[in-house]
Amino acid sequence: xxxxxxxxxxxxxxxxxxxxxxxxxxxxxxxxxxxxxxxxxxxxxxxxxxxxxxxxxxxxxxxxxxxxxxxxxxxxxxxxxxxxxxxxxxxxxxxxxxxxxxxxxxxxxxxxxxxxxxxxxxxxxxxxxxxxxxxxxxxxxxxxxxxxxxxxxxxxxxxxxxxxxxxxxxxxxxxxxxxxxxxxxxxxxxxxxxxxxxxxxxxxxxx
Numbered sequence: 075x076x077x078x079x080x081x082x083x084x085x086x087x088x089x090x091x092x093x094x095x096x097x098x099x100x101x102x103x104x105x106x107x108x109x110x111x112x113x114x115x116x117x118x119x120x121x122x123x124x125x126x127x128x129x130x131x132x133x134x135x136x137x138x139x140x141x142x143x144x145x146x147x148x149x150x151x152x153x154x155x156x157x158x159x160x161x162x163x164x165x166x167x168x169x170x171x172x173x174x175x176x177x178x179x180x181x182x183x184x185x186x187x188x189x190x191x192x193x194x195x196x197x198x199x200x201x202x203x204x205x206x207x208x209x210x211x212x213x214x215x216x217x218x219x220x221x222x223x224x225x226x227x228x229x230x231x232x233x234x235x236x237x238x239x240x241x242x243x244x245x246x247x248x249x250x251x252x253x254x255x256x257x258x259x260x261x262x263x264x265x266x267x268x269x270x271x272x273x274x275x276x277x278x279x280x281x
Contacts, residue, residue, distance in 0.1 A: 133247060137227055137240050138173035140247055141205075144238060145182050145223075147264035148256075150202060154221050160185035161201045163192045163222075168207030170227055198222060209234035221260045232275060237261070241272075248272040 149155070160182050164171050171191075178189040192198060195216035204217070205225045214235060217224065226236035237256045240249045253276040256263050268274050 132169070133242050134170050134173045136247055137170055138177060140240060140249065141174070141225060141238075142177055142180065142182075142187075144249070144267060145203065147267035148223055149262040149264075150223075151221050151260045154202060155184075158185060159188045160203070162187055162189045162203045162205070163198065163201040164189065164205045164207075165192050165210055165213070166207035168205075168227075170205070171207070174205055206231070206234075206236065217259075223256065223259070223261055243272070251275065 145160070162174060162177060164174055175189050177187050180187050192201070192204070195213045198204065198213070198216050198220055201220070201222050203223045203225060206213075207226070208228065209231070211234070217235060224235050224237045225239070226234075227240040229241065231239045232250055232252045232255075235255070237252045237259070238249055239252075240247060242248075249271055250273040251263060251268060251271045253263060253268065253274050255275075
């Protein structure tokens with residue numbers, strides 16, 4: 075099962091995932107892109123006609139899918155794994171926010187995803203995952219005391235507390251991992267997932 079999920083993550087990270095295939099002629103590129111996107115989403119079990127996913131013209135829908143698959147390779151401390159709900163919290167405004175909202179009610183191992191927006195550090199109680207659209211320096215102290223996976227998709231966000239940061243590079247969705255930060259939060263990141271990362275920050279890679 076884990077190997078199949080990793081295969082899906084690799085597909086999502088391929089250049090085709092955001093419509094940069096070189097085969098079609100210019101007049102057919104838009105149609106080919108829509109067909110490729112629809113086929114991939116159908117393969118993943120995503121309802122292509124769902125309102126939040128209907129306008130899959132950019133990479134955001136695929137970033138959300140990479141995030142969804144990534145969460146399957148994260149383990150929280152035992153006390154955080156005891157429930158049936160995985161709380162995905164969103165801070166700030168971002169183009170990715172609505173696509174993360176579309177992950178609500180989808181399964182992650184024994185969990186079902188619940189998505190909610192947070193605007194203050196004290197609202198982090200219960201969050202398993204926090205997506206930040208921009209640096210949130212005022213939240214650092216609260217996050218240090220929580221077992222929360224911090225996600226972002228802006229350049230340089232590992233330096234601002236993100237543990238997994240997605241980017242678009244050469245037509246592909248790639249991600250970097252701050253393994254030290256994840257471990258400090260009590261999280262376990264599967265080695266299989268780390269092998270797919272563009273960059274992994276940990277002690278041996280520090281200057």
